[in-house]
Amino acid sequence: MQPTNAATASDPRLRGGKSYHAPDWVVWQGDCLAAAAAYPDDQFQLLLTSPPYPGLHGFPLRGAAYHAWLHERLAAWVPKVRAQTGVVVLVYKYGRTDDGWFDLDQLILLKEIEQQHGLKLVDLYPWDKLNSPPAGSHDRHDRDEWEITAVFARSPDYFYRPVRKPYSPKTIAKNKTGNPRQADVLGKHTNGHARLHPQGARQGNVLRISSSGDQGRPRVTGGSFPRQLAERFILQHTRQGDGVADPFCGAGTTLAEAVRLGRWGVGVDDDAVAVETAVTWLAQLTGGRFVNGVEDVSYSHKGQGPVNPVPELKNSGISVF
Numbered sequence: 001m002q003p004t005n006a007a008t009a010s011d012p013r014l015r016g017g018k019s020y021h022a023p024d025w026v027v028w029q030g031d032c033l034a035a036a037a038a039y040p041d042d043q044f045q046l047l048l049t050s051p052p053y054p055g056l057h058g059f060p061l062r063g064a065a066y067h068a069w070l071h072e073r074l075a076a077w078v079p080k081v082r083a084q085t086g087v088v089v090l091v092y093k094y095g096r097t098d099d100g101w102f103d104l105d106q107l108i109l110l111k112e113i114e115q116q117h118g119l120k121l122v123d124l125y126p127w128d129k130l131n132s133p134p135a136g137s138h139d140r141h142d143r144d145e146w147e148i149t150a151v152f153a154r155s156p157d158y159f160y161r162p163v164r165k166p167y168s169p170k171t172i173a174k175n176k177t178g179n180p181r182q183a184d185v186l187g188k189h190t191n192g193h194a195r196l197h198p199q200g201a202r203q204g205n206v207l208r209i210s211s212s213g214d215q216g217r218p219r220v221t222g223g224s225f226p227r228q229l230a231e232r233f234i235l236q237h238t239r240q241g242d243g244v245a246d247p248f249c250g251a252g253t254t255l256a257e258a259v260r261l262g263r264w265g266v267g268v269d270d271d272a273v274a275v276e277t278a279v280t281w282l283a284q285l286t287g288g289r290f291v292n293g294v295e296d297v298s299y300s301h302k303g304q305g306p307v308n309p310v311p312e313l314k315n316s317g318i319s320v321f
């Protein structure tokens, strides 16, 4: 299925915003609350997004006002995710409270999301940013190094397929010499040898991903997540041809990975600079052309299914499926 999107730049649903279309992706400029109306329910297999962080990077809302604002937008978008198989992934961070404590609201949000949007929490993946900036000296706590990545599903039948990573040379060497108790195997033994899975080892639920040197990914104001993070959840929860939505798309990281992996993507951002950054990058990645002020992207793809013009990420070692 391709992006179904008949709205135009003058569509009242966008409240004056713009939209940019290509065969495998669409980016809307405007409030994602309004843009949600352009899609019927059950359109997307995955919603993968990072909402603005409360009180950080210039976003003014915090506390109960922030939660109300976010829930209103999630209520518009969650039904667009397939009820049977769909998955919702949120990457987010809160600052400390005014008194310097850990802000429990970020954990309470998880419960609220379950209660208000008919979702169940599948897992939390702490994202260890590896290259998080030094943050001065704190006299009562250590510096923040991780963000929450929360994975929710609409039903117990949600689509999940483990994304495997290459075995370490040590594991492979051990396997050659025979080690029946070798961990991380299929559980079958042949002639006393553990049999390694042909697609590699299972991964754990801690994301250890640096966002520096992220192969040309442009940045926007506020946090943006690395391509490898998007790659992991797209491969884990979608098949080729599925739709992926990012209602707070920033530089377009989710869409860039969706298209590279043969999925199609829809993004929204209310910031004109972020949208221009995303559209310019996506057009470049997908062999198209974007000219300032022109609303429909001229796109060189000839329509034989999704293109895959972007080289595989060197550091992930994961092949497309």
Ligand SMILES: C[S@@+](CC[C@H](N)C(=O)[O-])C[C@H]1O[C@@H](n2cnc3c(N)ncnc32)[C@H](O)[C@@H]1O
Binding pocket: 030, 031, 032, 033, 049, 050, 051, 052, 053, 220, 221, 222, 223, 224, 225, 226, 247, 248, 249, 250, 251, 252, 253, 254, 268, 269, 270, 271, 274
């Ligand atoms: C944390 S950033 C997302 C970054 C993105 N994941 C990336 O990799 O670049 C949050 C984004 O939400 C956008 N935003 C804020 N309010 C919005 C709204 N009402 N609708 C859509 N986007 C909004 C901000 O402009 C910002 O780009």
